[in-house]
Amino acid sequence: MATLPGSAAGSLRLEPVSGPPLSALWIPPAGEITIGRHTSCQVQLPEGERSVSRTHCKLTFSGGSWFVIDLESRHGTFINGSRLTPHVSHRLHRGDRLKIGPWTLIAGYPGETTFATIQTSDRPGEAEQLITVVDTGRENIHRRRLELLLDCAKRIGAAKDELTLAEGVLDVLAQGTGYTVVAIIRPIAGAEQIDLIAARGPLRASDASAFSRSLVRAASTGQIVRMKKDQTGAAVPTPVSGPASGSAAAGINNIHSIVSSGILTALCVPVMLDNQANLCLYLDSRVGDPRVHDDAAAFCQAVADMCAMALANIRRDRLEIERLRTEEQMGAALDIQRLILPAGAGRFGRLSYAMNVLPGRFVAGDLFDVIPLDEHRTAFFVGDVSGKGVPASIVMATTQSYLNASLRHSRDLVRALADVNRHLADRTPDTRFVSLWLGVLDQRDGTLEYIDAGHGFAILRTPNAPPTIIPSEGGPPLRVAPDYPYALDRLSVPSGSRIILYSDGVVEQQGPAPACEEFGSARVLGALARADSCEDDVRLLLSAVRAHAGTSADALADDVTIASIAFDAPTDGRTV
Numbered sequence: 001m002a003t004l005p006g007s008a009a010g011s012l013r014l015e016p017v018s019g020p021p022l023s024a025l026w027i028p029p030a031g032e033i034t035i036g037r038h039t040s041c042q043v044q045l046p047e048g049e050r051s052v053s054r055t056h057c058k059l060t061f062s063g064g065s066w067f068v069i070d071l072e073s074r075h076g077t078f079i080n081g082s083r084l085t086p087h088v089s090h091r092l093h094r095g096d097r098l099k100i101g102p103w104t105l106i107a108g109y110p111g112e113t114t115f116a117t118i119q120t121s122d123r124p125g126e127a128e129q130l131i132t133v134v135d136t137g138r139e140n141i142h143r144r145r146l147e148l149l150l151d152c153a154k155r156i157g158a159a160k161d162e163l164t165l166a167e168g169v170l171d172v173l174a175q176g177t178g179y180t181v182v183a184i185i186r187p188i189a190g191a192e193q194i195d196l197i198a199a200r201g202p203l204r205a206s207d208a209s210a211f212s213r214s215l216v217r218a219a220s221t222g223q224i225v226r227m228k229k230d231q232t233g234a235a236v237p238t239p240v241s242g243p244a245s246g247s248a249a250a251g252i253n254n255i256h257s258i259v260s261s262g263i264l265t266a267l268c269v270p271v272m273l274d275n276q277a278n279l280c281l282y283l284d285s286r287v288g289d290p291r292v293h294d295d296a297a298a299f300c301q302a303v304a305d306m307c308a309m310a311l312a313n314i315r316r317d318r319l320e321i322e323r324l325r326t327e328e329q330m331g332a333a334l335d336i337q338r339l340i341l342p343a344g345a346g347r348f349g350r351l352s353y354a355m356n357v358l359p360g361r362f363v364a365g366d367l368f369d370v371i372p373l374d375e376h377r378t379a380f381f382v383g384d385v386s387g388k389g390v391p392a393s394i395v396m397a398t399t400q401s402y403l404n405a406s407l408r409h410s411r412d413l414v415r416a417l418a419d420v421n422r423h424l425a426d427r428t429p430d431t432r433f434v435s436l437w438l439g440v441l442d443q444r445d446g447t448l449e450y451i452d453a454g455h456g457f458a459i460l461r462t463p464n465a466p467p468t469i470i471p472s473e474g475g476p477p478l479r480v481a482p483d484y485p486y487a488l489d490r491l492s493v494p495s496g497s498r499i500i501l502y503s504d505g506v507v508e509q510q511g512p513a514p515a516c517e518e519f520g521s522a523r524v525l526g527a528l529a530r531a532d533s534c535e536d537d538v539r540l541l542l543s544a545v546r547a548h549a550g551t552s553a554d555a556l557a558d559d560v561t562i563a564s565i566a567f568d569a570p571t572d573g574r575t576v
Contacts, residue, residue, distance in 0.1 A: 012059065012066050012092070012109060015188045017276065019103035020049075024188075029061040032431060035100060036071075045101065051075045052101035057084075059092070066092040066107070069389075072557075075101065080315045081274055087388035088326045093318065095162050095186065095278065104276075108188065108195055148176040149302055156310040160317075165310055166198040166279075169303055174200055176303075177296035179267065179283035183211075186279050191217035197279065202286075211282065212266060219268035220277045224297055228265040265292060269300040271307045278311060332390070334359060336397050342370055345535070348378045350443040354534040355563035356542060358556065365392035365434075366503045366561040367400040373411045376444050380565055382501035383436035383455060386477075388558075391432075399424065399434050399478070413440055413451055417478070417486050421453075425482035433477040437501055446493040446567060451486050453478055457504065459528060461537075463496040467528040469521070470499070495568040500528060500537050505558035512550045519548045534564035 010029030016022040025043065027033055035043040036056040045052045053073035060067045067089040070077040077084045078099035084090050092098065096107045155168035166184035173182040181201030185194040191213050218225040266284035270277035281300050285292050293299070337357065345354045353370055365385025372378050383399065385392045402423050406416040417438060424434065437458050439450035450470070452458065454477030458470040475486050493499070506524060510516040527544035531537045541562050549556055 010061060010064065010109075012061075012107065013188075014098060014105035014107060016103055016105050017097070019101070022103055022105075025105070027059060027066075029066075031061075032429075033059045034071075035059070036073075049101050056100055060089065066109075068092050068098060080319070082319050085326060087392075089389070090322055091318075093162075096315075097274070097276075097278075106186070106188070108186075148172050149299070149306070152176075152303055153306055156306055159310055159314060161314060162279075162311070163197060165307060165314065169281075169307060170198055170200040173281060173283065173300065173303060176293070176299045177267075177283060178290055178292040179285050179296065180289045181284045181286070183282045184279055185211070185216070185282050187216050187220040187277065191220050194280075212268075215266060215268045216280060216282070219270045219280045222270055222272060222275075222277060224267075224269050224301060226265065226267045226297065264289075267297060267300060269297070269304045271304045271311065273308050273311055279307065281307075334393075336393050337366075340397050340400055341368060346370065348372050349376070350568050351378050351441060351565060352534060353380070353563060353565045354538045355561070356538050358542065358560045365396035366505070366559040367396045367434075367436075368501075368561055368563050369400055369404055370565070371404055371407050373407065373440065377411070377440050377442050379407050379413070379438070379440045380499075380501070380563070381436055381438040382457070382503060382561055382563055383434050383453075384503045384505075384559075384561075386431075386433050386435075395424075395428055395432050395434065398427070399436075403436075403438075413438055413449060413488060414486055417451055417453065421478045421484065421486075422482055424479040428479060430479070433479040435477040435504070439499065441493065441499075441565070441567060443567070446495060446497075448491045448493045448499070449488045450491070451475070451488060453486060454480070457502045457507065459500040459524070460491070460493070461498040461500060461528060461531075462494050467500065467525050469525075493567050497567050498534055498537060499565045499567075500541075501561075501563045501565070502541065503559060503561040505556065505560040506541065506545055506562065509545050509549050509557055509560070511548050519545055523548065531564075534566040537564035538562045 012025075012027040012029070014025040014027070016024065033043060034041045034055055035045065035058065036054050037045050037047050037049065037052050038054040041055060045056075053071070053075070055071050056073040057068055057070045057077040060069065068077060068079065068084060069089050070084040070086045072086040079090055079092065079096050081097075081099075092107050094107060094109050098105045098107060149172075152169055152172040155172070156165050159165035159168055170182050170184070174180070179201075181199070183199035183201075184197040186197060187194055194211055194216060212227055215225055215227050263284045263286050266282070268283075269281040271279040271281065281304055283296070283300065337359070341357055342355070344356060346352065348370065355368055357366055357368060365387070367383045367385070368381070370378065370380045381403065383396075385395045385399065399420060403416060403420045406419045407413075410416050410419075417436075424432070433454075435455040436453040437450065437455040438453070439448055439458075441448050450458070450472070452472035452474040454475065456472070456474070458472075459467045460470050461467045470491065472489050473487065475481075475484055502524070507519055507521055509519045511519075523544060524541065527541045528537055531540050542560065545556070545560060
């Protein structure tokens, strides 16, 4: 994986904690970053890693926060063990674990004022001894410290985020262990660095705490580890930085050792979540401090266990909030679609139509409209916005409203399309585009003028003839080339004919695994061959797509839009 250049404010660091060898990823807070195996991805993963899709997910920065969007990856994108809903933005919080294929990466935000990223020390172990604590003896915790544990449980039970959780246990750790310096840290870069979440104790620029790399590395594997000074007392220089007055602050970078700092003993206890050390409790005691309690390790292990449960609850609550927010946004997007679409059927003089827009699993951006331009000419179009979710529905609403207004004003297809193309280029991200098929039927002589802007899904059904695809010179989708000179195609439509338009959700709907075969154009033509009216066109084609998918309508992979426009069809007296 390539390492992108970082940026101080708002940059994102993704630190690998499991999976094949991988460098840390630094991402600047600008634009969108796509991750996958395809060469077009800004972060390209190995082509041979098949658990990663060609375009797997993307990261976006908005409003000071980072978001992850799964791009319908085959094996999914996960945050803290929960699979993300494709095409829905999920906020990435500090400390979240992002899983892509075989890699798990932990999210960090360098430059935030809530913690410092500092270097651990690399000691050969001559002056200190590492002792793995196998049995902490929690049954022997003193009664007073049991009361402190109850107080700690109340504090962290009310915590709404990681920082509040850390702040809630610091005083309890100090009172319950006898250690004078207590800190909540997160190991990164193989324990060569740590994120200092919060701390209490005499941490000053002139007397910085020494965070032992060997101690942190051992704890990050799940061990409870204690370090104590041996009898030689030899000083070993170590690079150390830490916060002033117990609060996290960057910029302190002095060389000390545990011995020269007067530290007698240190303890590091992992906070285990999903079988990994998500955080660590780091404590040390110095020359002149009161004696550390004998049950300090047991006390810290109990606190760490409570922190793990609280952290799991925080993440579960966060995901539930995100789920509710997503449902609300999806409901709003559906309301936008329903509000802006025309009625499901209607008639304009000699022209009648039937249509159905069926949302898929993920709200997309299909658009359709029928617009009388004058007494004889009626315009109609179908289109599809790239992407899914609320952003796509907003672009859909913008395109449909602007095109409707432009057509009514100019009554000219080429001019209206040019206006919309320029509007989208000026107002929407360059990652969005809109495929569109736009036509105008003159009811006096059956002349059809049309433009195919990268859509391609239009069929003509003439009387006593099989359905055929309408040919077109075509052009690129809207927004791709803002000044593209779209030109009209013309076709004579006999009386009694029907024009069937549909979105890519029809042809791209996959069948059941393992074949996952797309519905395709041949099946479209086959379904329409049995239809005798515009209502039949919509009903039979939609039924065929559902049958091919082998699932219910609300689980189709993409929005499905089908419209059939009939010229000189038998009338039942209705007018629009």
